[in-house]
Amino acid sequence: MRESTLQIVNYVMIAVLFFTVLLHLALHGFFGFVDYEGSLVYSDVVTRYRQTIPAVMLTVLLISAAFHGLYGLRNILLEFRSGPVWDRTVSYGVLVAGIALVGWGMRTIVLTAMGG
Amino acid sequence: MADAIVSVEPARKRRKSPVGDQVRWAFWRPMNVEKLALLVQRISGLALLVYLFFHVFVTGFVASGGAAWTGIMEALSNPLTHLGEFLVFVGVIFHGVNGIRILLLELSPLVGTPARPDYPYKAQSLGRGQKSILYISAVMTALAAVSAFFLLFW
Amino acid sequence: MAATVEAPGVTQVAAKPPGVVLLRVYRHNPAIPGDEAKIVTIRVPRLFGMTVLDALIWAKENVDPSLAFRCSCRMGICGSCGMQINGIPKLACETQLKELEGDRIEVAPLQNHPVVRDLATDFTGFFGKHRSVRPHVVRAGAEPARIERELLQTEEQKLAYYQFTMCIMCGLCNSACPIATMDAQFLGPQAIAQAYRFTADSRDQGRAARLPVLDGHHGAWRCEIAGSCSAVCPKGVDPALGIQLMKRTLLRRR
Numbered sequence: 113m114r115e116s117t118l119q120i121v122n123y124v125m126i127a128v129l130f131f132t133v134l135l136h137l138a139l140h141g142f143f144g145f146v147d148y149e150g151s152l153v154y155s156d157v158v159t160r161y162r163q164t165i166p167a168v169m170l171t172v173l174l175i176s177a178a179f180h181g182l183y184g185l186r187n188i189l190l191e192f193r194s195g196p197v198w199d200r201t202v203s204y205g206v207l208v209a210g211i212a213l214v215g216w217g218m219r220t221i222v223l224t225a226m227g228g
Numbered sequence: 229m230a231d232a233i234v235s236v237e238p239a240r241k242r243r244k245s246p247v248g249d250q251v252r253w254a255f256w257r258p259m260n261v262e263k264l265a266l267l268v269q270r271i272s273g274l275a276l277l278v279y280l281f282f283h284v285f286v287t288g289f290v291a292s293g294g295a296a297w298t299g300i301m302e303a304l305s306n307p308l309t310h311l312g313e314f315l316v317f318v319g320v321i322f323h324g325v326n327g328i329r330i331l332l333l334e335l336s337p338l339v340g341t342p343a344r345p346d347y348p349y350k351a352q353s354l355g356r357g358q359k360s361i362l363y364i365s366a367v368m369t370a371l372a373a374v375s376a377f378f379l380l381f382w
Numbered sequence: 383m384a385a386t387v388e389a390p391g392v393t394q395v396a397a398k399p400p401g402v403v404l405l406r407v408y409r410h411n412p413a414i415p416g417d418e419a420k421i422v423t424i425r426v427p428r429l430f431g432m433t434v435l436d437a438l439i440w441a442k443e444n445v446d447p448s449l450a451f452r453c454s455c456r457m458g459i460c461g462s463c464g465m466q467i468n469g470i471p472k473l474a475c476e477t478q479l480k481e482l483e484g485d486r487i488e489v490a491p492l493q494n495h496p497v498v499r500d501l502a503t504d505f506t507g508f509f510g511k512h513r514s515v516r517p518h519v520v521r522a523g524a525e526p527a528r529i530e531r532e533l534l535q536t537e538e539q540k541l542a543y544y545q546f547t548m549c550i551m552c553g554l555c556n557s558a559c560p561i562a563t564m565d566a567q568f569l570g571p572q573a574i575a576q577a578y579r580f581t582a583d584s585r586d587q588g589r590a591a592r593l594p595v596l597d598g599h600h601g602a603w604r605c606e607i608a609g610s611c612s613a614v615c616p617k618g619v620d621p622a623l624g625i626q627l628m629k630r631t632l633l634r635r636r
Contacts, residue, residue: 115603116632127329127333142317143381148379152301181277188270190599191565192246199599210356217284223291231426232445239408239419253560257469262609323545333607339626346546349618353626354609
């Protein structure tokens with residue numbers, strides 16, 4: 113896969129991440145519209161997970177944050193050593209970490225949304 | 229004219245180490261502000277990635293019921309965690325606004341357009357436009373720090 | 383005694399009085415087994431208009447003939463005398479002593495290049511990276527290209543890449559670049575800017591040929607716009623600009 117392909121995906125993720133992160137911070141009181149402590153009460157949190165739009169937003173936030181963060185980590189790690197073996201190890205290692213992270217987050221969202 | 233030699237001393241050996249190499253360049257000259265911004269961008273990015281893993285793990289407790297959730301929230305309601313959240317918020321604001329600057333440099337004419345280089349050479353890519361965005365990001369980071377201080381500690 | 387020369391529109395720095403500077407030169411000969419790197423401090427008389435290169439030549443002629451450094455044109459066009467002067471990669475022939483602060487001048491070989499001897503560094507890797515981006519006009523079809531007519535170009539087409547032709551391959555940008563410091567395989571600002579010089583040339587048809595190197599793991603995308611390359615370039619090439627334009631070209635190929 114060409115680097116420019118990954119970079120285009122990264123640009124898209126950056127655009128998505130920018131807005132979802134700001135929304136997420138706003139919904140938890142960091143910009144003053146909502147009470148910080150109140151946003152963490154269990155019943156409120158669960159209600160949010162069970163509504164479609166917030167759940168989708170959290171999923172999108174998770175995927176874009178995981179991609180952007182791990183892509184940055186991969187770029188830093190690629191500098192440490194030379195050679196195709198290292199390049200492949202880093203790229204696939206980071207991919208596995210990303211799948212694990214998104215998988216755990218999706219588990220949380222799905223179980224909470226479906227739980228009684 | 230050997231008397232013109234004032235002294236001979238051993239040169240400092242540079243030890244190569246992965247972490248040392250990653251940070252040492254930031255303090256080599258030339259010390260331009262964009263290079264320092266890159267260092268802070270990398271550090272904030274890595275710190276936010278570590279936080280992301282931690283955050284996704286902690287929020288996983290909501291799937292285990294009200295008692296588990298309330299328990300972990302109470303365990304994490306201490307000044308140290310609030311300091312962590314403070315740093316996360318400050319880091320997000322700097323990383324995001326400086327990131328916009330990088331995005332504009334890569335994709336828009338902010339970086340400059342090729343022209344005839346005439347002395348004294350002023351690099352367009354180090355121009356005032358992108359420097360002002362960098363200073364805006366510093367100002368917004370400071371504002372974020374103040375507001376997060378009042379939110380989390382006051 | 384301060385001497386200033388009046389000239390319209392030109393700001394002059396008052397000349398420092400004649401005296402001495404302490405030239406602290408990095409000395410090392412890796413070809414001699416067991417030779418340790420050292421800093422030799424040499425007292426050099428400060429003469430009016432002296433450059434760091436003048437000081438080095440004085441030291442070589444009057445103190446130690448074994449002092450090794452590269453130089454040629456002494457006027458900032460050959461790119462041979464690149465070295466770290468007080469920690470910043472500069473051309474020794476274009477660095478006046480009077481523009482340096484203090485009387486102690488640290489002279490060291492360029493970073494990110496292996497040392498051949500004293501201040502002379504090995505440019506094999508540097509030239510290799512340059513060659514890997516095919517720095518010549520590439521025409522479609524077999525090489526060498528059959529050119530039967532002149533390849534005409536308008537002034538606008540020339541200006542699209544002209545500033546990047548000013549590169550003298552002095553190596554200062556690759557020394558200053560933090561990514562090149564950490565990643566030995568990174569192409570470096572010089573090679574990527576030169577790749578853009580040819581990609582943006584209307585006579586060139588070789589963008590596809592250069593793609594594998596430029597769009598690879600250690601190509602143009604590893605640049606993170608630290609800007610140090612453009613900060614040290616002595617010829618106004620602005621390699622950072624070239625690299626960002628190269629990135630946009632790589633995106634546009636879709």
